[in-house]
Amino acid sequence: MTSSPVDRPRIEAAVLEILAAIGDDPGRAGLASTPRRVAEAYAEFFAGVGVDASALVRAAAVPAEPGRLGELVIVRDVEFRSVCEHHLLPFLGVAHVAYVPGERLLGLGAVPRVVDAVAARPQLQERLGEELADALDAGAAPAGVLVVLEAVHGCVTTRGPRQVRSSTVTVASRGVLGDTAARAEALALIGAPREPRPPLPRR
Known part of the structure; x- marks a missing residue:
């Protein structure tokens, strides 16, 4: 890397x-x-310029025990920030990453690291999702990958149209999660209501 x-x-x-x-x-x-x-x-x-994201995935992927792969793994609400390459203004959002394991499992902490690496370069949201899907596909060889990004763009909220409530959603899929029914199931789980999180303990 x-x-x-x-x-x-x-x-x-x-x-x-x-x-x-x-x-x-x-x-x-x-x-x-x-x-x-x-x-x-x-x-x-721009710390992610030149970083091989698939190598990060490969380093974090471990062989799974037979029969213990699971059908679907989803990591939701991974916060990220990137910089739009058109105006060099920030865009902020969350990534939801789903994959169907092949013969290897990905350490859950690796998902935010890979998102950070691919986001930390001049980007377009559409390409960011595709590059994340490619990195996961190449690095862990899953049966399927789905990346959903939702972000608010500075170039939309602070200049030009100034649409402060506008957000953009993009979807990138690979393998079995490109199938309409499988993708719909994963999207439903990503959008499922969250349980209220308990407050952090006071120090």
């Missing part, structure tokens, strides 16, 4: 140019640390 390191000095220089280009003074007190802060944020936002 490799990733491309972010060139922070180059980002800082670019931010200085942007601030000057919009007519503000990059040297004033409120903006003096902005280039550094943006570079730090971009290093986090």
Whole structure:
């Protein structure tokens, strides 16, 4: 697994140019640390550039005991944030990941890690779902994969149409979960009501 390191000095220089280009003074007190802060944020936002997500899945997949595979595994409500490649504005949402095991099971903690890796790069929501499905399919060889993403996009809520209540849902499927009936069953389970969660204990 490799990733491309972010060139922070180059980002800082670019931010200085942007601030000057919009007519503000990059040297004033409120903006003096902005280039550094943006570079730090971009290093986090784009940490997934160059990461092989299928390798992350492969490393987390373990052989299943015969007869103990289960019919369907669903990990719901995995929060993610990504950056739209068209305007470099964030989009925030949740991922629901379902798979039908083949001969290997995926550690449940690996699902959020893979979602984070694929989301941490300039993205489109449609491609994000497809790349997640491809990574799970290639890394764990399941019988089927379904990825449902629901997200709110900064490029829709803060500019142009400014539709602050709008969200976007995308679906990507592979294998047996591409079948209409199987996909409908998985989608129904993903959308099933959640039990209220108990409050976290106070420290």
